[in-house]
Amino acid sequence: MNVIFISPQFPHYYYNFCLRLKERGARVLGIGDTPYDGVDDNTKNALDEYYYVPDLQDYEDVYRAVGFYTAKYGKIDWIESENEYWLYLEAHLRTDFNVTTGPKLEDMDQLRHKSKMKDVYQRAGIPVAKYAYLDSLETGLAFAREVGYPVIVKPDDGMGASCTYKLTSDDDFRNIYQTLDQETQFIVEDYVPGNVETFEGITDSQGNILMSTSHVMCDPVMDMVNEHLDTTFYQQPVFASDIYDIGERTVKAFGTKSRFFHFEFIRLTEDKDYLGRKGNLVGLEVNMRAPGAYIPDMMNLAYDVDVYTIWADMILYDQCFYDINRQYWVGYAGRRNDVQYALSNEQIIKRYGRFIALEDDVDAALAEAMSDHIFLFRTKNKEQLFRIMHEITQHAYTKKDKS
Incomplete structure (x- = not known):
């Protein structure tokens, strides 16, 4: 099987998608806008070949790259990026090279335009603003x-x-x-008063959900960006819940097949006349790609699985070989470089190291929404999770602040 992966080198952890495909036996062909010498070894080792183009927005250059791979290796079976920025590019290439394993240009309106998403939600009986x-x-x-x-x-x-x-x-x-x-x-x-809750997962070729999870945003992403807030969210139970029910309906409404998906809903914090009662869910938007902000890694931590492998197995075998059983609460806490915190990164590690699964710097291009430096941590209970999240994001206070 020939799989082209667009921009495998950015974000830097996306090499995991390519590596699992390669390990499972696919031929993985990268196209990226970083010169080969600037590509890290993890990405190089995850690919069978890498084709450099100076600008991924130059469609003719990318088209030639796909043509080169087609001439060398035969028909292309999949074209993916798992990156929202390149969804149109994927669709354009699938359309021109008759790759039938993903959305084409004619499918993009309802997958990219928020107004069209609302139409699909409403046809499925899901309220929208x-x-x-x-x-x-x-x-x-x-x-x-x-x-x-x-x-x-x-x-x-x-x-x-x-x-x-x-x-x-x-x-x-x-x-x-x-x-x-x-x-x-x-x-x-x-404006819809409420908190964003997500529903994300992977479907097979019939639209069956192979695995799924849900996350709760502690603040709206809009506020995290516009007000420069610390980025915090956490994973919540999903099975036999209203978020699973509405998520499954959304999967069917949008014809989500052979996809990693990421849907967003708002849970009302007060009654809203035409939308419903406090606690009800309202449709916000859909994304036909893997969730960002290290959520795939959070899924791994919560379920003790490897979603990159589940995704690769979906592509190669159209099934999941894992037992899906949630075991942990998982949180994300992001810090800003220009904020002084009560505890240093080193103090956080010393105090909570046994709970912290990942500490990393975020690529500058993504830090606006994700913060600059992040911690992923997992616990056995919700109370412990919130205590760690609070300590990671607690700001230092001056005497003036306290007065």
Whole structure:
């Protein structure tokens, strides 16, 4: 089997996808925009061959790379990146090279545009926030006055919390509107009071969920980015829960087959007239790729499995060979380089080293949402998890702060 992996060298831990495929017997062919001498040994050893292109956004160059691999090795069976930034590129290549094992260009509207995602959610009976296309300032102000402030403004086709704003007044709206890229389609939507909960996993070719999990964001990603907060979230039980039920319905609604997926919902923290009661779940967005922010590693830690192998086995054998049994609570705590904390990294390790599974620096391009330095840790109970999370992210206080 010939598998092309786009950008295997970034993020740096994505070599794991390639390595598991190679270990299972696939031929893994990389295309990346880092010169070969700059690619780390983990990535080099995970690939059968690497093709350098100066710019992955130059479609002709990437097309030639796929053509080169096709001529050398025969028909390409899979094209993947597991990176939201390259989903259009994957789809374009699959369309042009007739690779049938993933979304093509005609599938991308509902997988990338938040407005189209809402349509699919609603057809599945899952409530979503009201929205309008932000075609003019007047349109946006009229919508805000109709639903009431606050409202959210964000790109219809956007990644993460980039260019996403919570507005609380007409003046806010006017000020932000002036800064928006007028070439980009934005939407304005009703603010939903609640916390983000995810549902992610891997499906087989029939859309059956091979494994899944869920994470709770302690703060909205939008606030983590815009307010420069420490990034914190944790893994929660998923089986026989409402998050599993709504996640399974979303898998079916979007025809999620042979995919790593990452869905986001909002759990209401207060009643919302047309959305439901406090505690209900509301559809937010879908991502047909692996979750970022080290969540695959958190899945491994919670279940004592290897999701990179599960993903590779799905591609090669269309099944999972692991017994899926959750054993731990797993947390993520990210620190900012420009913040002083009560405990140093060394003190955290000394105090909680037996619980910490990973300590790492985040790539600068991803640190805005993920923080600069992160800890993954696992415990046997929720109370212990929150105690460790609190100590990792507790800021140092000056005498002035305390007064």
